[in-house]
Amino acid sequence: MAKRTSTKHKIDRRLGLNLWGRPKSPFNEREYGPGQHGQRRRKPTDYGIQLMAKQKLKGYYGNVSEKQFRRYHAEAVRRKGGTDENLIGILESRLDSVVYRMKFVLTIFAARQLVNHGHINVNGRRVNIPSYLLHEGDKVEIKKSSRELLAILEGVRSNERDVPAYLNVDHNKMIGTLVSVPKLEEVPYPVHMEPNLVVEFYSR
Incomplete structure (x- = not known):
């Protein structure tokens, strides 16, 4: 099981959004990342956009480990139908x-x-x-x-x-x-x- 050694709200601030839509999220008051350089914004690359999408999905489901997430992707590919839809179905199951x-x-x-x-x-x-x-x-x-x-x-x-x-x-x-x-x-x-x-x- 992926262990959270820091508060889950840091995920919100690192990703720059209120991931779970909770009223207590610190992102509601500070819409920038944690740390000294949290307010700096760079234009993301295609890789960066894809990585952010992965981090959002992993984080939303409780920070699923990378190894397990890769297994879910492989299973989604193996199943019939769209891989993206299959991946969501696995995570929601x-x-x-x-x-x-x-x-x-x-x-x-x-x-x-x-x-x-x-x-x-x-x-x-x-x-x-x-x-x-x-x-x-x-x-x-x-x-x-x-x-x-x-x-x-x-x-x-x-x-x-x-x-x-x-x-x-x-x-x-x-x-x-x-x-x-x-x-x-x-x-x-x-x-x-x-x-x-x-x-x-x-x-x-």
């Missing part, structure tokens, strides 16, 4: 992504921690691997003994995000279903994502 989308927690990082600590069941069995890939029809459930955790209660009560249409969630029963693997236009990103540029980056 990750267990931590689905837990986050179902609003069981406030952030993707909290979702990863929730899964790691064994608070999630998939189809009735405990799964503690955040990168576990779900299939259509799989049921995700908060363990009964974990349903009063503050992080979960805050996530369920939050009005920051809506549950997307490709998920069916009952917050009273703390259970949800992956109805379908989404296409790019169905994913509620708060910023513009360009998976086609990510594919170009790995195809160089």
Whole structure:
């Protein structure tokens, strides 16, 4: 699992955007990168634009490791259909992504921690691997003994995000279903994502 040794908000400032659309992001007050030279802006090269697209997508899903991200790209290439759409489908099928989308927690990082600590069941069995890939029809459930955790209660009560249409969630029963693997236009990103540029980056 990719470890975050610094605050996740530095990702926002480094990339120059409010990646998760959160009201507490420091980018809302300081729209420039961290450090002494954070306000300097250079015209990006084609490589730089592709790299930024990759960093945005990696960062959004909790800073997925480069090794794992390359595996996802290779799998997306292997599958039928558009590689960019396949890549988004794989990322959105990750267990931590689905837990986050179902609003069981406030952030993707909290979702990863929730899964790691064994608070999630998939189809009735405990799964503690955040990168576990779900299939259509799989049921995700908060363990009964974990349903009063503050992080979960805050996530369920939050009005920051809506549950997307490709998920069916009952917050009273703390259970949800992956109805379908989404296409790019169905994913509620708060910023513009360009998976086609990510594919170009790995195809160089």
